[in-house]
Amino acid sequence: MDDGFRGLRLTNTMTRAKEAFRPLDWRDGARAEAERRVRMYVCGPTVYDFAHIGNARPVIVFDVLFRLLRHLYGAERVTYVRNITDVDDKINARAARDFPGLPLNEAIARVTGPTAEQFRRDTDALGALAPTIEPRATAFVAPRGDGLPDMVSMIETLIARGHAYAAGGEVLFDVGSMPDYGALSHRRLEDQQAGARVAVEAHKRNPGDFVLWKLSDADEPGWDSPWGRGRPGWHIECSVMSEAYLGPVFDIHGGGLDLIFPHHENEIAQSRCAHGTHSMAEIWMHNGFVQVEGRKMSKSEGNFVTIHDLLETERFGGRRWPGEVLRLAMLMTHYREPIDFSRKRLEEAEDLLAGWRRATAGVGEALPSEAFVAALSDDLSTSAAIAELHVLRRSDPAALKASAALIGLDLAQPVARLAVAPEEIAARIAERLERLKAKDFAAADAIRAWLLEQGVQLKDGKDPVTGERVTSWESV
Ligand SMILES: Nc1ncnc2c1ncn2[C@@H]1O[C@H](COP(=O)(O)OP(=O)(O)OP(=O)(O)O)[C@@H](O)[C@H]1O
């Protein structure tokens, strides 16, 4: 009997263990063969600002998983849902700031429309496949009339089942009503209560109770509901949109590490209590952070580089970087480890790509190597998979090309219009610095001129710390 195991093992945040992946539909004897689907949900962006390199990581990591699942189970069998959060108080604040003259709802549309469009351009440029479905939260607040679930109805169900209550202009989820609340983040309710430093808001039964619905002022966005005109809390949208397209229990739920608590914990509480199920998703996966000098890259820290800046402007390192370079730079590290973002990492990725391109020029069709697929199938061990690409570069360039394609790297495309490979440029720059040190200026100038003929312009600068000359380059 086919139990759906295809060699894939994934680390489950819920159990803290690496588990053999068997999709639910394959284990369900009642499900017809033709109807079996692998079902994955990943929390998408809140669209009030351009996405940064940190936000790019879940996009890339789960795109690789999506591609691997399509390879293992067949492309048409995998349903990947990634939502767009277009209702949020951060969006409201941005709308009021940027479009002060407009009615708030119109201003919000002016913020969310272009931001969502930019996100699509960014993810295209990173070589990410579009998810199967990209629902928007605002389309799932009020009853829809098409049979799909909605947030107001799910909140009504939670109240009816004794898991939520209205108080102080809000509807709150009662975490005390769920004995195993906290299982994903391994937090115990008692610990949270004992450790609560902030004063408990008077209307809450438990300090951990979270908002499902809150009333809106006249100028704030709002939907009619049994509790008055208001708007949903953040967590409820994912419970509703995942149910709408994947059902009450599905295979994989993903996002960044920061979402484990409270977001995913609260999604689980809502979904399980609304549906009376033992789980919401079989496997919970979380990517590590992109960091800058040891700190999470984030909008609030102000230490971020947007995807757009990196790809389309010369703001990072004085040049533009192709999306595939960022993709490979991310995949050089295992998805659960932190990444320190640096120019050096991008250069390393760019050199690798250039080498692989030269090795695969003109090769024919092939299948990805088995060792490569096995490495990816071991909890997406992309660094081991990349090590296999180094081997294939010499032993089987056609398989190298097919394997790279499996993780979204198209080696058939020229990386840029450069006549000279990045490692050669680096070697020439080093040689030129040697000449300059030896005061052989004629030879140094000759190298500079030769590179310019190849379309490479050098720029000299000083290392702010050591005061030494550093030379960067850009293609012209
Ligand atoms: N530095 C980071 N490294 C890796 N993933 C990140 C990082 N920052 C955010 N993410 C992930 O990006 C996805 C989109 O999240 P969202 O739009 O809510 O960004 P955010 O967390 O609000 O960003 P910020 O932390 O800058 O305010 C989530 O899965 C989140 O976990």
Ligand SMILES: [Zn+2]
């Ligand atoms: Zn979510």
